[in-house]
Amino acid sequence: MLTIGKIAKASGCKVQTIRYYEQIGLIAAASRTEGNQRLYRQADVDRLQFIRHARSLGFSTDTIKDLLTLENHSEMSCAAVDNIAREQLALVQGRIKQLQSLAKELESMISQCAHEDIAHCKILQALHEHDHCDDHKPLDV
Amino acid sequence: MLTIGKIAKASGCKVQTIRYYEQIGLIAAASRTEGNQRLYRQADVDRLQFIRHARSLGFSTDTIKDLLTLENHSEMSCAAVDNIAREQLALVQGRIKQLQSLAKELESMISQCAHEDIAHCKILQALHEHDHCDDHKPLDV
DNA sequence: CTTGAACCTCTAGCGACTAGAGCTTTTAGA
DNA sequence: TCTAAAAGCTCTAGTCGCTAGAGGTTCAAG
Structure with missing residues (x-):
């Protein structure tokens, strides 16, 4: 498990940005330690990198939300993604x-x-x- | 003399945008009627068109402010404008x-x-x- | 056990508008 | 002359994607 500082380094996103992404629902609310600090899994690094890459290509956060939702429907055609x-x-x-x-x-x-x-x-x-x-x-x- | 609605049409800027430009000091505060409505001169149309053209070229409002200031120093070299x-x-x-x-x-x-x-x-x-x-x-x- | 780094929440700011609420003034027609 | 609608007014908040700061808590190293 990673603290927010660690995952920030690993993903290339800033700490504040990650909290912002949680706030707007782009990533799920992280689990917390007893002391109320956020804890992330390795899989979250990948998700944040995905977001960073998509943002760098100019996709809006709303569109990225759509892309991430589509990813969870692996059996669907990728026509929507293509569009x-x-x-x-x-x-x-x-x-x-x-x-x-x-x-x-x-x-x-x-x-x-x-x-x-x-x-x-x-x-x-x-x-x-x-x-x-x-x-x-x-x-x- | 023109009301704000008239000058908006004449200049192509929106009414709200003109008030905003006044607020940030891009144009001088207009004179007012007895009923507190803004009054503009023909010269103001030109100034607003200048701003609109410069904005459409991507100049920031701050930069446009600089350009408008430079215009008042007609004897100076235009090197600054060129830059x-x-x-x-x-x-x-x-x-x-x-x-x-x-x-x-x-x-x-x-x-x-x-x-x-x-x-x-x-x-x-x-x-x-x-x-x-x-x-x-x-x-x- | 202390100190300092890293974490927390909450709020405000960026730039250039835009939209809306709730009010007053002006204008055009009956 | 009256009235209703259009146009004006101020003030506030929202847009987008963060970023920065205040003021507090928790954690880890020495």
Whole structure:
């Protein structure tokens, strides 16, 4: 059995993050020692690594919950899993397209900069001309 | 003079968002009518459009604040603006690289799927093998 | 037996909004 | 002129996935 600190090291998740995952129901509540400290089994390391890997691929915690539920139905077809992965890929690809469009616009703005003074700055001018640009939505990079 | 609803339409920002921008100091507090309603000038439309365009390019509100401050120093060199834009471009490009790496891994996982049952699902298996993958950080897509 | 590391819970903060409750003001039509 | 609806107001809380800190308890090593 492992304490939360040990399993944090073993899984690569932070202690706080593991407690957070328990709180949102992504992992089951751990058993406790007499002194109320969490105790984990080796199998929990695997589960946390799974979560970490899925998170690193951009899956939301809700989606990961779905994936973990599906894992418990080993006789089912994996079509659902396949769909989730494809949706995630589509999401990532869509995001790449958006960002490429941003990069293009930024590059074009920067290339026009003649390094003069602020009054003649092409970058600021370009930022004032929203009409002429593709109408992207506000976007966190 | 425009009410907040009018300027929202004119600028493409939402009413709530405009009040939020005032709150965080991105735009100056608007003058008010006797009945305490905000009043805007035409110039404010331009400022909001500028903000919207910059946000759509992924600039943070803090960075936009800097850009707007720079605009008031029209005699200065635009080197600072240029730097901000280049940093933003670097940020976007870095993000694209990350996402491309994710997309690649997702594609590889999906291509291995033999559409059998969950017990043999290559996608789930791949998610369990964090060791063998590039160690990306958790990432919001 | 002491000390300090690791654990516990609970709360608040991040960023950039968004949504809703509960109120007041304005505007348009009868 | 009256009334009803639309639009405005403030304030609070929620989103997502953590992260950090306060203030307390438990455990392990020396």
